[in-house]
Amino acid sequence: MAAESFVIKTPCSSANIGPGFDVIGLALSMYLELHVTIDSSKDKSEHPLNCRVTYEGQGEDSGDISLDPEVNLITRVALYVLRCHDQRSFPTETHVHIKNPIPLGRGLGSSGAAVVAGVLLGKEVGHLDHLTPERLFDFCLMIERHPDNVGAALFGGFVGTYLKPLAPEDVARTEIPLSEVLPAPQGGIDTGIRPPEPPHGIGHHIKFPWAPEIKAVAIIPEFEVPTAKAREVLPSLYPRPDVTFNLQRIALLPVALGQSPPNPELIYLAMQDKLHQPYRQTLIPGLTEIVESMTPTTQPGLLGVCLSGAGPTILALATSNFEEIAERIISYFKKQNIVCNWKVLEPADGTTVTRAQ
Numbered sequence: 310m311a312a313e314s315f316v317i318k319t320p321c322s323s324a325n326i327g328p329g330f331d332v333i334g335l336a337l338s339m340y341l342e343l344h345v346t347i348d349s350s351k352d353k354s355e356h357p358l359n360c361r362v363t364y365e366g367q368g369e370d371s372g373d374i375s376l377d378p379e380v381n382l383i384t385r386v387a388l389y390v391l392r393c394h395d396q397r398s399f400p401t402e403t404h405v406h407i408k409n410p411i412p413l414g415r416g417l418g419s420s421g422a423a424v425v426a427g428v429l430l431g432k433e434v435g436h437l438d439h440l441t442p443e444r445l446f447d448f449c450l451m452i453e454r455h456p457d458n459v460g461a462a463l464f465g466g467f468v469g470t471y472l473k474p475l476a477p478e479d480v481a482r483t484e485i486p487l488s489e490v491l492p493a494p495q496g497g498i499d500t501g502i503r504p505p506e507p508p509h510g511i512g513h514h515i516k517f518p519w520a521p522e523i524k525a526v527a528i529i530p531e532f533e534v535p536t537a538k539a540r541e542v543l544p545s546l547y548p549r550p551d552v553t554f555n556l557q558r559i560a561l562l563p564v565a566l567g568q569s570p571p572n573p574e575l576i577y578l579a580m581q582d583k584l585h586q587p588y589r590q591t592l593i594p595g596l597t598e599i600v601e602s603m604t605p606t607t608q609p610g611l612l613g614v615c616l617s618g619a620g621p622t623i624l625a626l627a628t629s630n631f632e633e634i635a636e637r638i639i640s641y642f643k644k645q646n647i648v649c650n651w652k653v654l655e656p657a658d659g660t661t662v663t664r665a666q
Contacts, residue, residue, distance in 0.1 A: 315664040317343040319426040321411045322418035322461035322659035323617040327580030330559040334461030337654040343424040348402040360399040366409035383427040390431025414533030416618030421458030447507040460514040466658030487556035518567030526625040539619035551583040573605035594645035
């Protein structure tokens with residue numbers, strides 16, 4: 310068989326978008342790329358599981374990115390998909406070169422993008438053409454239990470998502486990971502047998518319209534907030550008025566962001582939140598001041614400001630004056646001696662696979 314090559318391109322994502330905690334996700338135009346080549350003409354490979362992993366991008370010099378295909382999140386996810394289809398390893402002489410500009414641990418869906426790219430990698434190298442996008446979503450959700458991030462990264466655009474609760478027997482499985490971050494050993498215990506496949510239809514999504522005038526200004530502080538830590542600060546019970554507050558706004562937000570021209574006052578009000586941002590301000594210095602002071606009245610071009618995912622990235626939706634908005638938000642972080650960079654991003658299409666001709 311001749312060598313084959315293809316590129317998997319997966320967008321980053323911003324989850325929550327104000328009141329949409331664990332529900333709404335937005336795919337954005339910064340992409341994780343897998344450049345994959347397979348040379349099956351060789352009889353054997355010197356690499357573990359026939360796979361060589363190389364990496365460039367965020368965290369490259371930190372020592373935290375494993376190049377072991379049994380440990381790296383992307384290739385481990387691909388192995389799960391392959392082993393559900395009786396393929397124990399990658400095809401001979403598979404090379405996966407990862408290009409990752411998505412900041413790690415900053416609330417821009419780096420792990421969600423890795424999981425989606427890994428599932429697509431498994432499908433492509435295994436030639437599992439029968440796997441539909443909806444079925445791929447099931448595989449993603451057995452590993453990354455945030456449908457807002459993986460739904461946006463897989464399907465693209467501005468999406469609403471929900472999970473069907475797993476049955477107790479599915480939660481109890483040891484062969485596949487079910488937590489937000491893969492536990493040690495990575496991906497659970499390799500029993501050497503075919504792992505059980507995900508249940509069908511465990512997650513669903515719907516695409517909302519997005520006004521073309523609206524861009525997303527991402528202000529990215531140079532520190533990480535691990536998702537697990539961001540979850541720990543949230544209460545187990547919420548006051549009923551706070552839940553009602555969010556429900557009222559999440560009913561408005563998808564409609565408000567789809568209207569053209571955008572209504573700044575409506576969007577600003579619809580992006581307010583009482584379920585996660587107030588509790589995470591202890592982890593992100595300056596968050597409260599930023600959210601309360603940045604309004605369409607005080608800042609021309611601004612529509613609303615929110616925490617991106619678990620943070621610390623701040624997402625400002627705007628129609629103009631992007632640099633001015635970014636610099637103003639960065640000034641609040643400077644008071645805390647926190648360095649930031651910023652990017653103007655746009656809603657992105659979902660994950661694509663491009664094969665060499």
